[in-house]
Amino acid sequence: MATQRKSILTATFGEYARLNPALIASYGGEANIERMISTNVRQANAAGFDVDNIAINPEDPADSIKRFxxxxxxxxxxxxxxxxxxxxxxxxxVLFEAAVNVAREVAPQTRMLFGNAPDDMFMTIQRNFPEAK
Incomplete structure (x- = not known):
């Protein structure tokens, strides 16, 4: 467990994932995705990590980058x-590049993590923060 709590910001489609029914279906539906994310957030919290999310709307990149x-x-x-x-x-x-460049400019000290699925958030945190157990 981390000795001092650490903060993780996740940048995901969040509620905007609903705009892509095929994406939702590929992970077993909305309820399954919510279960996977909740499980991963609980694991991260138990390991000393506070997780917050910013939902990125792929249909409104300008607003998304501003909020991000x-x-x-x-x-x-x-x-x-x-x-x-x-x-x-x-x-x-283009949206991904804009997000990465904003992060690099605004928060250069922040470690960049790249997830692969809704159920690997905690594994991604562990990969980048060895103290997460």
Whole structure:
């Protein structure tokens, strides 16, 4: 367990994932995704990590980046976990690049983490913060 609590910001599609029913279905439906995320957040909390999310709307990139920047500035973050939905689809590359560049400029001390699925958030935290057990 981390000796001092650490803060992780996740940048995911959040509620905007509903705009892509095929994406939701690929992970077993909305209830299953919520279960996976809740389990991972509980694991992270138990290991000394506080997790907050900023929902990125792929249909409104300008507003999303504006809100993302404000969230990054709202506190010091130990880690920024970018979800697969944002970085794993070629059609979202411009939005992904904008998010990464804003993070690099606004919070250069924040460790960048890259998740692969809704159920690997805690594993991603463990991979990047060895003290997470």
């Amino acid at each position: 920047e404000a969230k990054l500035r709202s506190q010091d973050w130990d880690g920024l976990l970018v979800g697969w939905g944002l970085r794993g689809n070629q059609s979202h590359t």
